[in-house]
Amino acid sequence: MLIRKLFRTAWKYKSQFLSMIIMIAIGIGIFLGFNIEWQSIESDTSAFFEETGYADYRLYAETGFSEEDIEKILKMDGVDDATRYLAVNVSIKDTKKSIALNVSENYTVSTMLVMEGAAYDDTLGGIWLSDKFAEANALSLGDTLIMTYKGIEISGEIIGLVKSGENMICVADANQLMPDYESFGFAYISPEKLEDALGGVFYPQINLISDMGKAELEEAVKDILGTTILVTSKEEHVAYAGAQSEAEEGKTMGSILPVLFLAIAILTMVTTMHRIAANEKVQIGTLKALGFRDRKILCHYTSYGLFIGLMGTILGVILGYGIAAIIISPTGMMSTYFDLPQWPLVMPSFCVPVIILTNVFLTLISYLSVKKMLKGTAADALRPYAPKAMKKSVLEKLPFWEKLPFGTKWNVRDILRHKSRSAMTLVGVVGCMLLLVGGLGMKDTMDRFMVMLDEEVNHYTTKINLSESADNNEIKILAESVEGDWLATSGISYEGETVTLEIYQADNSKIRFMNKENELMKLSDDGAYLCLRLADTAQIGDVIEISPYGSEETYEVMVAGYLRSLMTESIVMTDDYADSIGIKYHISSIYTDENSENIEDSSLIAGKQDKAMIMETYDTFMEIMNLMVMIFVLAAIVLGTVVLYNLGVMSYVERHRELATLKVLGFRDKHITRLLISQNIWLTVTGVLIGLPAGVGVLYILITSLVSEYELSLTIGVLTYLVSILLTFGVSLIVGWMVAGKNKKINMVEALKGAE
Amino acid sequence: MAIVEFKDVTRIYTSGDHEMKALDKVSFTLDEGKFVVILGPSGAGKSTLLNMLGGLDSPTSGTITVNGKDISTLTNNQLADYRASTVGFVFQFYNLIPTLTVYENVALVKEISRDAIDPKRMLAEVGLADHLQNFPSELSGGEQQRVSIARALAKNPKILLCDEPTGALDSETGVLVLKLLLSMARNYGKTIVIVTHNQSIAKMADVVIRVKNGKIRSCEEQSAPMSADEVEW
Numbered sequence: 001m002l003i004r005k006l007f008r009t010a011w012k013y014k015s016q017f018l019s020m021i022i023m024i025a026i027g028i029g030i031f032l033g034f035n036i037e038w039q040s041i042e043s044d045t046s047a048f049f050e051e052t053g054y055a056d057y058r059l060y061a062e063t064g065f066s067e068e069d070i071e072k073i074l075k076m077d078g079v080d081d082a083t084r085y086l087a088v089n090v091s092i093k094d095t096k097k098s099i100a101l102n103v104s105e106n107y108t109v110s111t112m113l114v115m116e117g118a119a120y121d122d123t124l125g126g127i128w129l130s131d132k133f134a135e136a137n138a139l140s141l142g143d144t145l146i147m148t149y150k151g152i153e154i155s156g157e158i159i160g161l162v163k164s165g166e167n168m169i170c171v172a173d174a175n176q177l178m179p180d181y182e183s184f185g186f187a188y189i190s191p192e193k194l195e196d197a198l199g200g201v202f203y204p205q206i207n208l209i210s211d212m213g214k215a216e217l218e219e220a221v222k223d224i225l226g227t228t229i230l231v232t233s234k235e236e237h238v239a240y241a242g243a244q245s246e247a248e249e250g251k252t253m254g255s256i257l258p259v260l261f262l263a264i265a266i267l268t269m270v271t272t273m274h275r276i277a278a279n280e281k282v283q284i285g286t287l288k289a290l291g292f293r294d295r296k297i298l299c300h301y302t303s304y305g306l307f308i309g310l311m312g313t314i315l316g317v318i319l320g321y322g323i324a325a326i327i328i329s330p331t332g333m334m335s336t337y338f339d340l341p342q343w344p345l346v347m348p349s350f351c352v353p354v355i356i357l358t359n360v361f362l363t364l365i366s367y368l369s370v371k372k373m374l375k376g377t378a379a380d381a382l383r384p385y386a387p388k389a390m391k392k393s394v395l396e397k398l399p400f401w402e403k404l405p406f407g408t409k410w411n412v413r414d415i416l417r418h419k420s421r422s423a424m425t426l427v428g429v430v431g432c433m434l435l436l437v438g439g440l441g442m443k444d445t446m447d448r449f450m451v452m453l454d455e456e457v458n459h460y461t462t463k464i465n466l467s468e469s470a471d472n473n474e475i476k477i478l479a480e481s482v483e484g485d486w487l488a489t490s491g492i493s494y495e496g497e498t499v500t501l502e503i504y505q506a507d508n509s510k511i512r513f514m515n516k517e518n519e520l521m522k523l524s525d526d527g528a529y530l531c532l533r534l535a536d537t538a539q540i541g542d543v544i545e546i547s548p549y550g551s552e553e554t555y556e557v558m559v560a561g562y563l564r565s566l567m568t569e570s571i572v573m574t575d576d577y578a579d580s581i582g583i584k585y586h587i588s589s590i591y592t593d594e595n596s597e598n599i600e601d602s603s604l605i606a607g608k609q610d611k612a613m614i615m616e617t618y619d620t621f622m623e624i625m626n627l628m629v630m631i632f633v634l635a636a637i638v639l640g641t642v643v644l645y646n647l648g649v650m651s652y653v654e655r656h657r658e659l660a661t662l663k664v665l666g667f668r669d670k671h672i673t674r675l676l677i678s679q680n681i682w683l684t685v686t687g688v689l690i691g692l693p694a695g696v697g698v699l700y701i702l703i704t705s706l707v708s709e710y711e712l713s714l715t716i717g718v719l720t721y722l723v724s725i726l727l728t729f730g731v732s733l734i735v736g737w738m739v740a741g742k743n744k745k746i747n748m749v750e751a752l753k754g755a756e
Numbered sequence: 757m758a759i760v761e762f763k764d765v766t767r768i769y770t771s772g773d774h775e776m777k778a779l780d781k782v783s784f785t786l787d788e789g790k791f792v793v794i795l796g797p798s799g800a801g802k803s804t805l806l807n808m809l810g811g812l813d814s815p816t817s818g819t820i821t822v823n824g825k826d827i828s829t830l831t832n833n834q835l836a837d838y839r840a841s842t843v844g845f846v847f848q849f850y851n852l853i854p855t856l857t858v859y860e861n862v863a864l865v866k867e868i869s870r871d872a873i874d875p876k877r878m879l880a881e882v883g884l885a886d887h888l889q890n891f892p893s894e895l896s897g898g899e900q901q902r903v904s905i906a907r908a909l910a911k912n913p914k915i916l917l918c919d920e921p922t923g924a925l926d927s928e929t930g931v932l933v934l935k936l937l938l939s940m941a942r943n944y945g946k947t948i949v950i951v952t953h954n955q956s957i958a959k960m961a962d963v964v965i966r967v968k969n970g971k972i973r974s975c976e977e978q979s980a981p982m983s984a985d986e987v988e989w
Contacts, residue, residue: 392889406856406864413855661851664812666840666868666911668833744832748812749803 006303009280016272017308019646023265024312025319026638028358031258032320032351033327038250039348040328041338045168045243048340053081053109054165055207057217058237060230060491060549062468062586064202070105072224073206078217082208083109086194086201089172089465091607093146093153096596098607099133100167100186101147101154103194103203110166110207112188113341117141117160122190126159130170132339133185134161145187150467151603154189154197162188163339166207168239170339171617172609178337180617204468215496230491230549236498243338252702257635260431262358264639265312267427268646269365271420273305275650277369284373294374298367305366309359316355321345333624411679418654421647422683428643429687429728430694432636436724437695438702439632441716445703446625448715452514453566454615460485460510460591462599463609468586470604475587476505478604484592485510488578488585492546492571495537500570501546503578503585510591513572514564518713525580527560528573532711535562546571548583555581564711633727640731648680648739660748673740680736681729688728692721759914759947760786760809765818765828767804778804780970781818786963788914791938791981792949793958796967803919805967806951810843810917811835823914840868844908844916844946846937848923850900852892852907859888862907869911878906882936898929905937909944916941916948922957934960935984959987 010017048054059065059073065084073082083106090101104110107120115131118124127145134140139158146155167186170179195201210217218231234240277284280301287297327333329343393416395401401409415422464484466475479486488503504511506523515521516532523529530538538544538559547554563572578585592599596608652659662672696716703712767779778801786792796802807813808820811827814835820828827838845851852861862875879885882902892900901921908916921937922930934957941948950957958964959982966973 406860406867409860410853410855417855657851658853658855661853662864663836664810664839664845664851665865665907666836666838668836670833671867749807 006300006307009276009304010307013272013276015649016276016646019642020265020269020272020308021312021315022638022642023261023268024309024358024362025315026635027258027261027265028313028316028355029319029323030261030635031254031354032317032347033323034250034254034258035348035351036320036324036345037327037334038247038254040324040344040346041243041247041250041334043346044328044340044343045165045239045338047342048113048163048168049165049240051341052113052163052165053111053209054234054239055085055110055237056210056234057208057214058085058232059206059208059221060232061204064204065206069225070203070206073208073221076220076224078210078212078220080209080211081106081108082206083107084203085110085205085207086203087166087205088149089607090147090149090154093148096608096610096613097137097183097185098172099130099147099184100170100172101149102164102166102186102188103191104188104207105191105203109209110164112162112164114160114162115341117158119160120188120190122192124159124190125156125193125196126189127156128160128162128188129158130167130181130185130187130339131161131163132170132179132181133187134158136181136185147187149198150469150606151601152198154193156189156193163341164188165239168339169242169337171238178617178619178621179339180613183613183617228547228549228552230498232491232498246334246337256698260434261635261639264424264427264431264643266358266361266365267420267424268643269305269308269362270369271424272646272650273366273369274420275654276304277301277366277373279653281373284370288374297374298370301370302363302367305363306359308366309362313355313359333627336624407675407678410675411682414651414655415679415683418651421651425644425647425680425683426687426690428640428647429684429732430691431643432640432731433688433691433724433728434695434698435632435636435639436727437692437716437720438699439629439636440720440724441695441699441714442632442702443625443629444717444720445699445712445715446622449566449710449712450615450618450622452518452564452713454611456520457512457514457566458591458611459512461593461611462591462596463611463614464590464592464599464605465607465609466588466590466604467606470587472585472587474604475590478602479505479587479590479592482590482592482594482599483508484590484594486587486590487511488575488587489568490585491549493549494534494544494546494571498549499534500568501548501583501585502568502570502572503575503583504572505575510593514566516562516564518564521561521563523563523572523574524560525574525576527558527577528571529561529563530559531565531568531570531572532562533565533569534571555583557581564713566711637727637731640728641735644680644732644735645738648735649742651679652676652739652742656746659743660746663743663746664748669744672743673737676740676743677733677736680732684729684732687732688725691728692724695724758785759788759823761819761821762805762808763819763821765808765815765820767801767808767813768816777970779808779815782970782972783818784965784972784975786947786949788947789945790947790962791941791960792947792963792965793961794949794951794965794967795953795955795958797953800967801970802951802967804970806917806919806949809915809949810845811838840865840911841870842914844911844913846901846904846908846916846918846921848920850892850897850904850924852900852903854892856891857888858884858890858892858895858903861892861903862910865907865911871912873910873912875906875910878910879903881940882906896929897925898933901925901933902936905933905940909940909946912944914947916946918948918950920952920954921950922954923952931984938984956987960984 070082070084073079083104086103088101089098091098107122112128141158143158144155145158146153170184170186172184191201214231214233221229221231284297324345328345395412485504485506485508490501491498492501513521513523540559540561542559543556544559545554546557596610599608659672700714703714762782762784765779765782769776769778794802794805808815815828819826823842830838859875862878866872879888882905884899884902887895922934925933961978961981963977965975
């Protein structure tokens with residue numbers, strides 16, 4: 001019988017029950033969704049890495065590694081496996097497309113997973129091509145592919161379609177943010193095929209699998225090979241680092257948003273359960289008078305909380321897996337970034353206890369709310385719940401208090417009398433505002449980032465990638481002929497970290513530089529510039545020590561200033577300064593306004609990229625960004641609507657009798673609506689005033705937590721403020737109208753009966 | 757002069773297929789300045805009658821004329837204005853706004869009534885000059901009902917409508933409140949209509965209307981109404 005009462009009561013308080021179930025479902029849904037997302041990324045990628053022998057370390061030597069080198073490395077203690085490796089970007093003949101050509105000598109490390117076609121065999125002369133690149137370019141098994149590298153043609157039949165851990169995030173270089181399989185892919189060939197094509201082998205890389213620490217390995221390698229070798233760990237490799245940072249983002253999303261929603265759900269639960277218990281007090285008394293034991297009554301009302309929790313959990317789990325599947329699936333958002341063979345969803349083990357605890361907590365809240373009502377004898381319980389008696393607040397001591405219109409006094413006292421309800425409304429508005437400012441501000445920041453990248457920093461049309469063997473003097477002649485700037489990059493060790501040293505000749509302003517304030521700046525020839533991520537490591541005027549990999553030398557460099565490096569973690573200097581301190585470098589690319597068709601191919605040139613094409617690779621990234629913003633905006637609106645409606649209805653029910661009295665006295669409906677709305681407006685104004693800076697703060701934290709990837713500059717447009725404020729007010733006012741509209745239906749006669 | 761005229765007033769409440777005739781072709785007139793008691797057992801239709809008169813409800817058929825104006829066909833807003841200007845209510849459970857002080861509860865009517873009487877004066881007349889800054893919850897039942905009377909009269913209405921005004925009070929306090937109500941109404945020359953099932957109150961009235969089963973059983977004028985002190989409670 002009591003179960004039936006549970007469902008009837010749920011129906012009676014349907015808007016409260018529903019709003020709490022929705023809040024809990026959203027909280028648990030987002031919590032599960034993003035936690036499953038990052039856990040799946042970690043599990044799925046590491047399974048794939050395991051399967052394709054993804055290397056823990058990569059050693060680089062510009063002059064290449066010899067057979068003896070690899071033998072020595074293989075014999076080293078702590079090295080599980082190793083292979084000489086080549087990965088170069090080559091062009092597809094007669095197109096602007098290019099692919100990363102991979103050769104793994106021993107084929108035990110950094111291998112591939114054949115999805116279709118022939119298994120790997122080093123005697124086969126064909127090409128194992130990325131299945132995604134093949135699909136995007138309508139290539140299939142049996143087709144012939146002709147690649148050009150330093151003017152040499154390498155051609156072969158496509159004999160396998162593959163995926164590879166090494167190329168899981170298939171981007172040409174650090175300037176490309178997202179894979180674009182139409183223009184860039186990867187392929188494997190056997191060492192023999194490479195030798196046939198080039199007339200010799202050259203492996204500038206050793207990939208190895210080892211549990212050693214980086215420093216330890218560096219020492220060991222130096223001992224064995226007799227020279228400092230550039231060692232990069234998997235944390236510095238795009239595939240592993242990309243997966244890690246996606247997982248990190250998921251962790252952030254999986255903690256901030258759900259905590260907000262669950263906290264609001266639980267707070268709403270506290271106010272609402274208290275209200276329901278208060279309304280049901282007479283019924284509770286009746287049950288008690290009928291002879292039900294306290295325990296039975298407690299159980300019954302406690303089951304409300306459990307019921308709400310369970311319903312919310314069921315919906316939340318469905319929502320969570322739904323969200324995760326939108327991101328993690330063969331056609332999901334993450335599939336445009338990662339190239340994985342399988343996308344199983346994996347839930348982190350801590351999710352189950354968190355969800356159980358949430359339910360226990362919700363049940364406990366309803367238990368405590370009812371417990372309070374059950375106190376005393378049956379006769380006590382039968383008496384209706386009386387709200388706190390009015391007391392004068394400090395505000396009323398203010399001199400102008402008496403002059404306030406009665407509506408204002410009424411609203412102020414009502415807000416103070418129902419503090420938890422008012423606080424909850426405030427939290428709802430603040431949350432709504434925070435999500436809007438955060439979400440839209442994120443988009444502004446990213447848009448600003450794109451503009452800086454596309455129009456301000458990268459002021460060129462074509463990027464020419466130079467071959468490793470090209471001579472600097474010849475390159476400088478080429479650069480001059482196309483009125484281009486050039487860049488030499490190399491890995492250096494600075495304060496124990498691997499950072500990029502970028503040496504620019506930027507007299508033609510094809511590449512420009514930006515300071516912390518986002519203003520264009522000129523590089524002086526007096527010293528080096530640290531990117532903002534390194535700004536804490538040295539003061540301007542300090543002398544720092546850097547040492548290029550592969551050499552014994554250490555250079556002392558004067559810090560001339562800081563600059564905003566959008567992509568790489570780098571130390572930047574002009575060629576004149578580099579020459580003055582005697583650093584050796586090799587120019588790696590030229591930036592020019594010349595169209596790529598007008599630049600003659602030569603042995604110097606390894607490839608050409610249009611900036612427009614590079615920028616296109618950001619499109620997918622921006623699409624994902626926009627989707628996230630949509631989620632934030634939707635979440636904000638749902639949050640605002642649900643919280644405000646629930647509390648609005650509660651406030652309306654509580655003041656039902658007062659409103660009826662006002663109506664009887666002769667107040668028009670509009671007048672009463674205005675009274676109700678004005679309370680909403682005050683709380684909204686306060687909420688907006690708190691939510692605006694809070695949103696900016698949260699966004700700032702989010703952006704600085706992403707700073708290891710990009711140097712974003714917090715940008716929030718006027719439009720974002722405007723839209724956020726208008727949307728928040730819109731939600732608040734529409735909900736306010738919806739609730740206030742109920743006052744037209746007040747049955748004055750009914751409402752006046754019975755004592756308060 | 758008749759200030760109130762009910763003509764064939766019928767009120768039918770429907771819920772589902774069920775029809776309930778709360779008032780059945782009720783006709784009567786009331787003269788200005790009289791003290792009228794509407795008497796009847798519960799469910800007789802006396803509250804419905806009062807609600808019609810107070811502009812809280814409209815008749816299904818028939819006309820109600822108050823102060824020369826037909827109120828049976830008014831819109832919601834017109835009804836609100838009618839309530840604001842013409843009638844004052846006193847309820848069994850006082851219906852004060854708990855978050856407003858005694859003074860503010862009465863001053864409230866200044867928002868809707870143009871010729872409202874000074875709230876302080878009203879409250880002084882009901883003997884609450886010392887309680888202006890108290891909240892209703894700090895007052896006794898009798899005091900709360902006095903605030904309610906002050907509020908009803910502060911609008912300066914033509915008619916004072918009271919629904920069991922002493923119903924929630926002990927008899928001693930009830931008599932005091934009733935006395936106050938009557939003397940205030942007489943002083944200000946108001947027509948006063950009290951709905952009750954208390955026979956004793958009827959003895960004080962100028963006119964007694966007895967209602968039963970939605971119909972008026974009798975409507976008699978008492979030429980020599982008793983004073984409150986003469987009535988046995």
